[in-house]
Amino acid sequence: MNEMVELGKSLAEVRETFRGGRTRGVAWRKTQLRAIIKFLTDNEDQIFKALEQDLGKHPVEAYRDEVGVVKKSANLALNCVEKWMAPKKGHIPLLFFPSKGEVLPEPFGVVLIFASWNFPISLSLDPLIGAISAGNTVVLKPSELAPACSSFLASALPSYLDPKAIKVIEGGTDIAEQLLQEKWDKIFFTGSPQVGRIVMSAAARHLTPVTLELGGKCPTILDSLSGSSDMEVAVKRIAGAKWGACSGQACIATDYVLVERKNAYILVDLLKKIIQRFYGENLKNLKNLSKIVSKHHFDRVRKLLEDPIVAASIVHGGSVDEENLTIEPTILLDPPLDAEIMTEEIFGPLLPIISLDNIQESIEVINSRPKPLAIYAFTKNEAFKKQILTQTSSGSVTFNDVMVHFVCDTLPFGGVGQSGFGRYHGKYSFDAFSNEKAILQRSFLIxxxxxxxxxxxxxxxxxxxxxxxxxxxxxxxxxxxxxxxx
Structure with a gap:
C-alpha cells in the first residue's frame, strides 16, 4: 500500500513540475544533459560492476554498448539542443499572402520510459536523453531482470538529475501494470512484441502516443564474395555481432544466416576458427561471453536445442552450463524452417545457417516471416542490393556489416510491423518526444x-x-x- 502511495506522490510531482514550465527552457535541458555525462564519468566502474553482475559483460563490451554510446548521445544532444528547439520556417503558398508559417517543437509533457534488461544502462539513458532534450518530465522504469543496474540507476541518478522532474521507479510486473493504468503524454517501450501489445493496449485507453522498440528475427545474407579476405572480414563481423553483443541477447543481433549451399561449409569452418579465437573452447572458461540473463531465459534457449531434429543440425557447440547460465556459441546447419528455433526470436548464442541453391532465394525466406528490425547483407552485387531494398521491408538495412547502424546517430533507429514503430537516436530521439506544432500568422490586409x-x-x-x-x-x-x- 505504501508503495502505491509513494508512486502516486512521484507522479503528482513530475506532473506539477511540467506544469510549472521550467523543463521547457534550454538552460534546464542542458543542465540535465551535462549531469548525465557527469553521472557516466563518475560512476563508470560501478556501472561496469553492475553489468558484470547482471549479464556477465566484460568492461570493454560494457563501455562499447552502454557507457560510451550514451556519452556520445548526450554530447550530441548537448551541442545541438538549441538548434533542435528552434522554430523552423514553414513554406507558405502564395495563396496565403501575406502570411508567415513556423513549426515549433514542444514537449509532450509527462512521459513514461520502459527500459529493457539486455542493455540496461543504454536502453534506459538513451531514450531519457531524447525526452530531456525535448523538455519533458520523465518516469523511467528499468527492467527488474537486471536488478543490479536497476538498483544502481534508482539510487544514483537522483543525485545528478532534477529529482522533481525525473523519477526512477523500480519494481516488477505489478509496478509496470500500475504505471500503465496512469495517463501519460507519451510512452516509450523497449522489449518483446508480446509485452509491446500489452503496452499499446493500455496506451489506447487514453489515446497515448507510443514508440515501440521491439525485436524480431534479423537475417544476415551472405552472398559469394570475390576474395577470401573479404569473406573472413564478413564472417568475423557476423560472429562478433552474434556472440559479442550480450551473447546474442540483442534485438538487432543476427538471428540466422542465409548462404548459398556451396559456401555453407566454408562459413561454418571460418566461424569455428573465429569462435575459438574470440571466446575459447572450454565451456567452463569461456572468455568475453555474456551469460544468459536468468534461469527462465536459459531454459527457454536450451529448450530450442532439445528438439531431436534441431539437435541433429548442430555442427558446433551445443553445450550448456546451468550453474553459470552460459551456453556455448552454437552453430546449426539447416534446422527445419518450421522448428521453433526458426519461427521464434532466439535471443541467445545459437546461430542457424540456412543453405540455399541460389542467394536470390533469401528474399523469399525473409518475406515469408514477420518484418525484421534489421536486415544485414554482405554483397558487392549492386543489383542484388537494389533487389533487397525494393523487395523486402525492415526497420533498417546494413550492407557489409552488422549492428553498427545502432551507434550512427544521424540515421533513425526503429522497426516496422511486428518489430515495432517509431524512431529514435540523435535528432530522431528529440523528435520522438516532441510535438511539432504548426503556427500560421495571417495579416488583415487582404x-x-x-x-x-x-x-x-x-x-x-x-x-x-x-x-x-x-x-x-x-x-x-x-x-x-x-x-x-x-
Missing part, C-alpha cells in the same frame, strides 16, 4: 471573398484555380472580371 457565400460561378472557378496553385489563372480570372465590370 481578404479573399471567394471563401464566403453567397456562392456563384466565379467563386467556384477561383477555388478550382487556387487549390491547383494556378496563380497565373487566378490573375487572368481577376483581370477578366475587371473588364466585365467596366
Amino acid at each position: 481578404e479573399l471573398e471567394a471563401r464566403y457565400p453567397p456562392w456563384n460561378d466565379f467563386k467556384m472557378q477561383f477555388l478550382r484555380l487556387a487549390y491547383s496553385f494556378n496563380y497565373i489563372g487566378l490573375v487572368l480570372l481577376y483581370l477578366g472580371l475587371k473588364r466585365t465590370s467596366r
